[in-house]
Amino acid sequence: MSLITLNDGFSIPQFGFGTWQIPDEQARDRVAEALEIGYRHIDTAQMYGNESGVGRAIAESGIPREELYVTTKLNNNNHAPDRVISSLGDSLERLGLDHVDLFLIHWPLPEIDIDYVDTWNAMITARGTGQTRSIGVSNFTAENLRRITGPDSVVPAVNQIEVHPYLAQNDLRAVDAELGIATEAWSPLAMGTVFEDPQLAAIAERAGHPVSAIVIAWHLQRGDILFPKASSAARIRENFEAQNVQLDAETIAAIDALDEGRRIGPDPVTFNWVPADEV
Numbered sequence: 001m002s003l004i005t006l007n008d009g010f011s012i013p014q015f016g017f018g019t020w021q022i023p024d025e026q027a028r029d030r031v032a033e034a035l036e037i038g039y040r041h042i043d044t045a046q047m048y049g050n051e052s053g054v055g056r057a058i059a060e061s062g063i064p065r066e067e068l069y070v071t072t073k074l075n076n077n078n079h080a081p082d083r084v085i086s087s088l089g090d091s092l093e094r095l096g097l098d099h100v101d102l103f104l105i106h107w108p109l110p111e112i113d114i115d116y117v118d119t120w121n122a123m124i125t126a127r128g129t130g131q132t133r134s135i136g137v138s139n140f141t142a143e144n145l146r147r148i149t150g151p152d153s154v155v156p157a158v159n160q161i162e163v164h165p166y167l168a169q170n171d172l173r174a175v176d177a178e179l180g181i182a183t184e185a186w187s188p189l190a191m192g193t194v195f196e197d198p199q200l201a202a203i204a205e206r207a208g209h210p211v212s213a214i215v216i217a218w219h220l221q222r223g224d225i226l227f228p229k230a231s232s233a234a235r236i237r238e239n240f241e242a243q244n245v246q247l248d249a250e251t252i253a254a255i256d257a258l259d260e261g262r263r264i265g266p267d268p269v270t271f272n273w274v275p276a277d278e279v
């Protein structure tokens with residue numbers, strides 16, 4: 001499994017398992033399957049409501065903590081600076097861990113009353129407590145990134161953004177790279193829509209691999225960090241095995257050509273949803 005070194009010196013496995021839309025009561029079994037297959041990087045979030053299930057799978061796996069990489073994310077109702085550290089503590093309790101490897105601001109929420117620059121400063125304080133090794137952001141635009149990366153600030157280790165063959169994000173990936181930020185690709189399989197695409201089916205047939213494999217290998221070869229989600233052990237394994245696939249330049253170019261700047265998830269510029277305060 002490839003490791004990527006982040007700007008703070010810590011390493012992250014390039015390939016992992018995503019847990020959005022896995023209910024808490026199923027998260028334990030799905031994550032247990034992923035760990036059994038060999039995944040060592042798990043992506044969860046306060047918003048997903050499944051940190052307890054993820055934590056149970058981790059505890060029961062017996063895998064030494066230092067061999068695992070766990071990410072969680074600050075929920076949209078926890079942007080107030082004093083809630084950043086307290087909500088991280090709540091996450092750790094649910095996960096049964098004394099630290100996570102990476103803690104992200106989930107969404108910038110540019111139109112709410114709390115400025116994400118203040119939230120970012122609280123993330124820096126949170127890192128100082130040792131309850132997270134690295135800090136980063138998710139769904140940050142180039143403008144959002146430039147506002148938090150002033151001369152005296154800490155540069156996020158990662159920016160987790162929507163990336164898949166229909167939204168290659170070449171411009172934002174270039175800004176991330178310029179600032180020394182690693183790009184994580186969320187919904188790398190475009191939430192499953194890649195499996196309904198006749199063009200990708202034809203490219204996959206020519207390459208002699210399943211669609212899952214060519215899309216995952218495309219991400220890996222361009223340097224994305226990714227964590228596809230799947231709901232059966234067979235699919236979780238199939239995705240894991242895609243790490244062994246090497247695509248030729250022609251296949252990569254054919255997938256590159258599918259980019260049409262099309263989002264499937266919300267646009268971070270207009271997404272300002274905050275859940276009812278119940279944490």
Ligand SMILES: NC(=O)c1ccc[n+]([C@@H]2O[C@H](COP(=O)([O-])OP(=O)(O)OC[C@H]3O[C@@H](n4cnc5c(N)ncnc54)[C@H](OP(=O)(O)O)[C@@H]3O)[C@@H](O)[C@H]2O)c1
Pocket residue numbers: 017018019020021043044106138139160161185186187188189190191192193195212227228229230231232235236238239265
């Ligand atoms: N930061 C953010 O704002 C944000 C937003 C979205 C996602 N994420 C993260 O990114 C992770 C991945 O994104 P995602 O869950 O949205 O979608 P995804 O990984 O792009 O796609 C998941 C979909 O693909 C299907 N699938 C997976 N492997 C397959 C295979 N081998 N063959 C056929 N179908 C397959 C799954 O079906 P089944 O489940 O039915 O097997 C599911 O419908 C999330 O789980 C989460 O951790 C972050």
